[in-house]
Amino acid sequence: MSRFTFILFACFVVFSTGYADENNPPQVNDSIRLEEVIVTGTLPKVNLRNVPMSISIVTERQIQTRLEPSLLPLLTEEVPGLYITQRGVMGYGVAAGAAGGMSIRGIGGSPTSGVLVLIDGHPQYMGLMGHPLADSYQSLMTERVEVVRGPASVLYGSNAMGGVINIITKKQKQNGLHNSAQLMYGTYNTFSAEAS
Numbered sequence: 296m297s298r299f300t301f302i303l304f305a306c307f308v309v310f311s312t313g314y315a316d317e318n319n320p321p322q323v324n325d326s327i328r329l330e331e332v333i334v335t336g337t338l339p340k341v342n343l344r345n346v347p348m349s350i351s352i353v354t355e356r357q358i359q360t361r362l363e364p365s366l367l368p369l370l371t372e373e374v375p376g377l378y379i380t381q382r383g384v385m386g387y388g389v390a391a392g393a394a395g396g397m398s399i400r401g402i403g404g405s406p407t408s409g410v411l412v413l414i415d416g417h418p419q420y421m422g423l424m425g426h427p428l429a430d431s432y433q434s435l436m437t438e439r440v441e442v443v444r445g446p447a448s449v450l451y452g453s454n455a456m457g458g459v460i461n462i463i464t465k466k467q468k469q470n471g472l473h474n475s476a477q478l479m480y481g482t483y484n485t486f487s488a489e490a491s
Contacts, residue, residue: 349444351375355465358434362479364487366432366440366462374442376400377458399444402457409457411447415464418454435477436491438465 343350351374353366361369367379380396396403403409412419412432440462447455467473476490 348447349376351377351442351444353440353442355438358437358439361434362477363434364477364479364489366434366437369434370440370442370460374444376444377442377460378403397457397460399442399458402446409454411451411455411459413451413459413461416461418451432462433489433491435475435489436464438463 343352353370353373357373358366358369363369370377371379376399378398397410397412399410414432440460442461443455443459445458447459451459474490477488479487481487
């Protein structure tokens with residue numbers, strides 16, 4: 296009986312390895328190396344009535360008629376729900392709790408957390424003490440300002456809880472060097488000048 300058991304065991308081992316080879320075909324490396332793929336999103340122009348957000352646009356004409364060197368006083372008057380604390384001795388937004396804190400519809404604060412400021416679509420994170428320098432938002436170089444009022448974090452990230460202020464600068468339409476300057480004189484012998 297032991298001889299029969301040995302032959303049965305040998306047959307089992309031989310046939311089981313053949314069966315295992317049929318179920319596991321040899322591995323073939325079919326990987327293909329692709330070139331680098333760059334995916335970008337486009338921002339198509341959309342009619343203001345078809346956008347599901349509250350948006351205010353301050354046009355170039357509105358900016359030019361005010362003759363204000365800084366955009367912030369104009370924006371507080373033209374955009375409902377936008378509040379910017381008044382300019383201090385050292386300018387707008389020098390430190391937490393100082394002048395220049397921006398809020399839209401009550402969300403924002405010191406110095407500009409919750410309100411994202413963009414220039415031509417580029418976020419303005421850096422500046423004095425980690426927030427944008429609001430004194431640098433000059434009206435002379437601005438074509439228009441688009442303000443999204445309300446939460447826009449889905450599109451712009453966590454800094455846009457209160458909204459987004461996108462400053463669109465003027466584009467050069469002709470080749471060559473073009474200069475512009477603005478001089479102003481006011482009451483109490485005040486004087487202002489800016490050039491680009």
